[in-house]
Amino acid sequence: MTFRERVLHVVSQVPRGRVVSYGQVALWxxxxxxARQVGGVLFGLREADGDVPWQRVVNARGGISTFKVGAGELQIALLRSEGVEVGEQGIDLVRWGWAPPVDAWPWAVPPPA
DNA sequence: CGTCTGACGCACC
DNA sequence: GGGTGCGCCAGAC
Known part of the structure; x- marks a missing residue:
C-alpha cells in the first residue's frame, strides 16, 4: 500500500456534499x-484512477488551492453542483467539513481503561 | 544512496 | 486583515 493509494482511498470516502482539507487527508x-504530498497525488490524477472526488479536497482554511488553469473553476462548480456553498471567502469547514467514522482511525482506539 | 521540489500548514511579523 | 518564511516528506531524478 503506497502513500498514493492510501490518499486515493481516503479521498474516495469523502461523501458527496462534504469537504476535507489536505492536512486531514494526510492525517488519515x-x-x-x-499535506503537500496529498496535493501532489491529486495533481497527478488520471482517468485510470477512477472516480476520485478530488474536488472535495480544499486547504485548511476552506480555500481552493489548485493552480491548474481551469481546475479551480471546475472544482468550485463541481462542489456547488453537489450542494456545497462556496463563497468569496471559500468554504465554511465547520459547516461542510467531514470527518471519517471514529473506528476508522487506527490511532483513535482508546487505550484499555 | 543524495538533492530537489511542492493542489500545504502554521507560526510570525 | 495581509504577506513572508520555513518545516514538512513522498516521489522523481
Whole structure:
C-alpha cells in the first residue's frame, strides 16, 4: 500500500456534499505532515484512477488551492453542483467539513481503561 | 544512496 | 486583515 493509494482511498470516502482539507487527508492516510504530498497525488490524477472526488479536497482554511488553469473553476462548480456553498471567502469547514467514522482511525482506539 | 521540489500548514511579523 | 518564511516528506531524478 503506497502513500498514493492510501490518499486515493481516503479521498474516495469523502461523501458527496462534504469537504476535507489536505492536512486531514494526510492525517488519515497515515502521514500527518504530508499535506503537500496529498496535493501532489491529486495533481497527478488520471482517468485510470477512477472516480476520485478530488474536488472535495480544499486547504485548511476552506480555500481552493489548485493552480491548474481551469481546475479551480471546475472544482468550485463541481462542489456547488453537489450542494456545497462556496463563497468569496471559500468554504465554511465547520459547516461542510467531514470527518471519517471514529473506528476508522487506527490511532483513535482508546487505550484499555 | 543524495538533492530537489511542492493542489500545504502554521507560526510570525 | 495581509504577506513572508520555513518545516514538512513522498516521489522523481
Amino acid at each position: 492516510a497515515g502521514s500527518p505532515r504530508a
